[in-house]
Amino acid sequence: MSSPSTPTVTAPRKQAGRNGVQRPGDRLFSGAARGSGLLILVILAGVAIFLITEAWPAITAPADAIPGGEGLAAYVAPLVFGTVLAATIALVVATPLAIAIALFITHYAPKRMAQGLGYLVDLLAAVPSIIYGLWGFQVVAPASVPVARWLEENLGFIPLFAGPTSSTGRTMLVAGVVLAIMILPIISAVCREVFIQTPRLNQEAALALGATRWEMIRMTVLPFGRSGIISAAMLGLGRALGETMAVAIVLSVSGGITLNLIGSGNPSTIAANIALQFPESSGIAVNTLIASGLVLFVITLAVNMSARWIVKRANRSGDGR
Amino acid sequence: MAKRIDVKDLNIYYGDFLAVEDISMTIEPRSVTALIGPSGCGKSTFLRSLNRMHEVVPGGRVEGSVAVDGQDLYDRGVDPVDVRRQIGMVFQRPNPFPTMSIYDNVVAGVRLSGTRMKRSELDDVVERSLQGANLWNEVKDRLTKPGAGLSGGQQQRLCIARAIAVEPQVLLMDEPCSALDPISTLAIEDLIANLKQEYTIVIVTHNMQQAARVSDFTGFFNIAGTGKPGKLIEMDDTAKIFSTPSVKATEDYISGRFG
Ligand SMILES: Nc1ncnc2c1ncn2[C@@H]1O[C@H](COP(=O)(O)OP(=O)(O)O)[C@@H](O)[C@H]1O
Ligand SMILES: [Mg+2]
Numbered sequence: 001m002s003s004p005s006t007p008t009v010t011a012p013r014k015q016a017g018r019n020g021v022q023r024p025g026d027r028l029f030s031g032a033a034r035g036s037g038l039l040i041l042v043i044l045a046g047v048a049i050f051l052i053t054e055a056w057p058a059i060t061a062p063a064d065a066i067p068g069g070e071g072l073a074a075y076v077a078p079l080v081f082g083t084v085l086a087a088t089i090a091l092v093v094a095t096p097l098a099i100a101i102a103l104f105i106t107h108y109a110p111k112r113m114a115q116g117l118g119y120l121v122d123l124l125a126a127v128p129s130i131i132y133g134l135w136g137f138q139v140v141a142p143a144s145v146p147v148a149r150w151l152e153e154n155l156g157f158i159p160l161f162a163g164p165t166s167s168t169g170r171t172m173l174v175a176g177v178v179l180a181i182m183i184l185p186i187i188s189a190v191c192r193e194v195f196i197q198t199p200r201l202n203q204e205a206a207l208a209l210g211a212t213r214w215e216m217i218r219m220t221v222l223p224f225g226r227s228g229i230i231s232a233a234m235l236g237l238g239r240a241l242g243e244t245m246a247v248a249i250v251l252s253v254s255g256g257i258t259l260n261l262i263g264s265g266n267p268s269t270i271a272a273n274i275a276l277q278f279p280e281s282s283g284i285a286v287n288t289l290i291a292s293g294l295v296l297f298v299i300t301l302a303v304n305m306s307a308r309w310i311v312k313r314a315n316r317s318g319d320g321r
Numbered sequence: 322m323a324k325r326i327d328v329k330d331l332n333i334y335y336g337d338f339l340a341v342e343d344i345s346m347t348i349e350p351r352s353v354t355a356l357i358g359p360s361g362c363g364k365s366t367f368l369r370s371l372n373r374m375h376e377v378v379p380g381g382r383v384e385g386s387v388a389v390d391g392q393d394l395y396d397r398g399v400d401p402v403d404v405r406r407q408i409g410m411v412f413q414r415p416n417p418f419p420t421m422s423i424y425d426n427v428v429a430g431v432r433l434s435g436t437r438m439k440r441s442e443l444d445d446v447v448e449r450s451l452q453g454a455n456l457w458n459e460v461k462d463r464l465t466k467p468g469a470g471l472s473g474g475q476q477q478r479l480c481i482a483r484a485i486a487v488e489p490q491v492l493l494m495d496e497p498c499s500a501l502d503p504i505s506t507l508a509i510e511d512l513i514a515n516l517k518q519e520y521t522i523v524i525v526t527h528n529m530q531q532a533a534r535v536s537d538f539t540g541f542f543n544i545a546g547t548g549k550p551g552k553l554i555e556m557d558d559t560a561k562i563f564s565t566p567s568v569k570a571t572e573d574y575i576s577g578r579f580g
Contacts, residue, residue, distance in 0.1 A: 111379070201416040205480070207377055209430035209487065210406030219429065223420035 047297070055291035058284060067285050076292050078256045082172070082267030083296065086247060087240035089176025089261070094184045095233050101184070102191035107217060118192065125185035133249030136178035141169035141250060148173065148262040159259045166264035170252035173261040175269075178246050183236035190235060194228030195221050227314040234307030241271075241300055248272035270296040323350035323521045324490040326371065327388045332550075333363070333370050336380035340366045342550035344385075346540060348491075353513060353522045355532035355559065358542030359574070363551025364525040365413075367542070368493050371523065372408035373401040389490065406434060408491040409484035414500050415476035417468035417483070424464040426479055427451060430487040446486055454482035455512050474505025481512065485520070492516065494524040498531065510535050529575060533563050541571045 022030075063071035101121060105114045148171065152163035198221045206216040222229075247269050253276075255265030268276070270292045277289055326348040333341040341363035348354050356364045369375035370383055373394060386393045394404050409430075417426045427447045431438065438446070447464065451457040456478040460471070468479050477497060484492060494513075498506040513535050516522060526532050532539050540556035555568045566572045 205416040208374055208405055208410040210402050211433050212402050
């Protein structure tokens, strides 16, 4: 979040040093770029300062003053776990699906159909998250119960599906799947833009060697789009981590850390927990919620930064684009 | 390995647009056939129809037949993927796979063919193909480096190595030197002279001297006007085309009196 401002700030300075003179337009632009870069930094710092000062009373409070009575760490840990778990499920479900949709649109569907499909996927992104929440609660959750039963019976030896199955279906699995559908459009839209940029020349090179369409995609489109796919997935992950309303509505919360995805005792997520608890909280409870928000802020920053790092590495290893 | 190509009454379309009309010609094995003519007259289109690459463009289709040693490429039941494995292609702009090393670029087609090969066999293919493309000495110490790091001329020879690594019967080249400097161009022309011992080669070129230097046969394509289909005006021994062509338009084009 903070790094994109750095190049804009430094690049014009270097140029000015080399050429000596700067045209008024250049100066205006570099000033504006520098200004907006600084503004982003200031906003970011402001948010961080707010979070830290408001969280401070909870961080320093004695353990029994925190809701739950076992201290801040014990309060936040299941929330962090729930947040990461839900977002991970969403990512694992959504990424392959999004790549498949993007490939279908760019490389398989006839032109007119591809356009329609593209619009449709974009429309999914425009649906408010509260609608997804209601839909998840009303439709997906009940529908998931038989599936969860089947999972428990046949794959129950995997801790993820240990059961006992929740009878309402308002489980971590369903929350993750609803989140996956919510982040699907953004991931597939970015992938689509990336795949469509694959140089035609390279695709023809593969086809002329006798590659089938799928082989051509594996040889050119996917390697070419690798860093784009990673960026897209991270964008989706960021959204899944912070998503509030859908999870708050879908997930039935009454438990601590568990890997069981289909049971009725699920940890909440940070964002959903804040939304649900905030209206009824006062005093140190508010500070505790803000402290959990601080943790979410740090997680999101970490995800963004590691995404940048991964993309940079992916770009460096082995291609001269 | 090298095979004869018989083209008969070939019309080539992009959707409803007839781009090339009524081509009949015979392309001899172990020889170089050059295709010349003004731009837009359908040389690339015709060349791409020889390995069904023009079908990659939506709406691309043909009428007529292209027979390689008697087998029509456009017969029902012939898979274009198989055709392209037999008939290799080198493009106007060098197009090595940017994410692959030099080594992987060369064996890309071999890996596609599905035959499992030991590492040592692959190594042999790489060395033989790069030798064949006159590139081995320049890259043998950096086979694991990206192919995109080579110069334009080297990249084009890498593409030729990639095409001959699968031992095709025919090699199609679409203006392979037009993006290269004169030295690299000469290197590729030498290479073509060597390759014709083993392959049937068809080369499209804008450069008349090049056609005269490298080819045994030359076909002249022309177009009556924009929107009209391209046609084969005449085809003969290269020496004959460049000294005593039988059609006036060919003579005009070759002597630069082309309007
Ligand atoms: N992908 C395509 N889609 C539609 N028309 C095309 C395409 N490629 C070429 N054409 C048309 O086919 C004709 C022949 O083009 P081309 O084969 O590229 O000529 P040349 O290689 O001799 O310059 C031109 O009229 C051109 O506009
Ligand atoms: Mg052309």
